[in-house]
Amino acid sequence: MIEARGISKQRGGRTLWADLALTVAAGEVVALTGPSGCGKSTLLDCIGHIDRVDSGTISIGGVDAGRSARRARLLRRDHIGYLFQDFGLVHDATVGTNVDLARPTGLGRRRGLSTAAALEQVGLGGRSTARAHELSGGEQQRVAVARLLVKQPSVILADEPTSALDAVNAALVLDRLESFAAAGAAVLIATHAPSVTARVHRVVTLGDGRDRGPA
Ligand SMILES: Nc1ncnc2c1ncn2[C@@H]1O[C@H](COP(=O)(O)OP(=O)(O)OP(=O)(O)O)[C@@H](O)[C@H]1O
Structure with missing residues (x-):
């Protein structure tokens, strides 16, 4: 690959x-x-x-x-999907927006999970309207993982x-x-x-x- x-x-x-x-x-x-x-x-x-x-x-x-x-x-x-040490999120954007931004716009757009399903999978189902900077480090990295789940x-x-x-x-x-x-x-x-x-x-x-x- x-x-x-x-x-x-x-x-x-x-x-x-x-x-x-x-x-x-x-x-x-x-x-x-x-x-x-x-x-x-x-x-x-x-x-x-x-x-x-x-x-x-x-x-x-x-x-x-x-x-x-x-x-x-x-x-x-x-x-290509990335996972960074500093999480790579848009700090002032909501958790939901951060995940939405990862969705491919081209051929792969139907491939991954919905934003809600991805956040649910990483245990952040209730946090989609929180700002990224309001989350702990561990939670922010889980948002980054949710981004991968929508992008696949x-x-x-x-x-x-x-x-x-x-x-x-x-x-x-x-x-x-x-x-x-x-x-x-x-x-x-x-x-x-x-x-x-x-x-x-x-x-x-x-x-x-x-x-x-x-x-
Ligand atoms: N934008 C840049 N311009 C010039 N030199 C750079 C730049 N980014 C990194 N370097 C230099 O390139 C070298 C390799 O850096 P890199 O971050 O890839 O190493 P690394 O193995 O990932 O290090 P670490 O384990 O400390 O994260 C370093 O000497 C660094 O100072």
Whole structure:
């Protein structure tokens, strides 16, 4: 589902990674680890088509957007979902609006759950009119998960999704990510947390080129 081949990226004159290959199959949960500053977030941004690699190719579901901004936008809109450490919500918007905003407008618009059903699934059925900033961190990350439930992306990129959460909420988020994979999504999680790497199918370590294989 995610297929990166020979990709390289420089930042501020420093090579973050070079000639890197990474694949994540449909149904697989892969953790991306490595020392702080080695370029995990940058790699997620490139795979998520928010940023561009300097060389190499990245295809999502067999589609390589190349240098086309339009094709990158369509991949982001229809196929890619994000989960961020800081939750990535619009703070002043309501919970319901935050979830509505994730609904694809193109071919995938009928794919996911309704906003009400998604909020119900994450235990926030009664909170749709609350402003996002009024929720706790754990609740905000559950709103972010509800956004994925309405979008049903085939690729989920999660950047330290549990680092601001307590153990209970972190486990809930991981449960959800595993459910998305069980339903066929490819899930890539950048993380430092042993509690995450212990649960995934495979760990890829940036910086030393190691891929430990099945965890
Ligand atoms: N917008 C930017 N402009 C220039 N350099 C940047 C930018 N964003 C990140 N960097 C640099 O790129 C390098 C990689 O950053 P990145 O956030 O991808 O690393 P990371 O492995 O995710 O780190 P951490 O584990 O601390 O989150 C760092 O040295 C960082 O300072």
